[in-house]
Amino acid sequence: MAYDSYVAICKPLHYMTIMDRERCNKLLLGTWLGRFVHTVIPVSLVVQLPFCCPNEIDYYFCDVHPVLKLACMDTHLIRGIVTTNRGTITLGSFVTLLISYTVILVSLRTQSTEGRCKDLSTCGAPITVVIIFFGPCTFTYMHADITFTEDKMVAVFYTIIKPMLNPVIYTLRNAEVKNGMRNLWGRKVYKEAQGK
DSSP states (O other): OHHHHHHHHHSGGGHHHHTOHHHHHHHHHHHHHHHHHHHHHHHHHHHTSOBOSOOOOSSSSOOHHHHHTTBSSOOHHHHHHHHHHHHHHHHHHHHHHHHHHHHHHHHGGGSOHHHHHHHHHHHHHHHHHHHHHHHHHHHHHHSOSOOOTHHHHHHHIIIIIHHHHHHHHHHTTSHHHHHHHHHHHHHHHHHHHHHO
């Protein structure tokens, strides 16, 4: 997403040449392989553990750290490996996205005001989604191996609320939707003014 935005804004005339099907397939394959390796590491460690009763976790979904609490052995080393794996992936992805969008924003200084507004509008939705996703994700997966009561609330935010916000965030880029919202809010303000 960040690379696509970078090419679209910084090299618009070369976009079709750079973002050809082969490049898109390589980006997709790299993402899939990275996520596969990221998932296989903790799963392969957890599958080998002996588990005791109770077999219920105090969490909204089956995450690795709550499952590790059910193990009948010391899982300190495994928790460290899982936290390092998560931290590396989360922080690495976030820093890569930050660098990409920083390069894009710096390149906007050389453009006209109209071009700058258009490009900021293009980047606004992905940047918002990145912040809304990585904020809670970083809170949950980057802290030490301590469970906070807020972890469950934050998990609900990034697994339920954030995906629900995606369509709203990306739809607000559409001019028709923006005009419809302005008209709707304008009518509401007008009716409230009339009622007073």
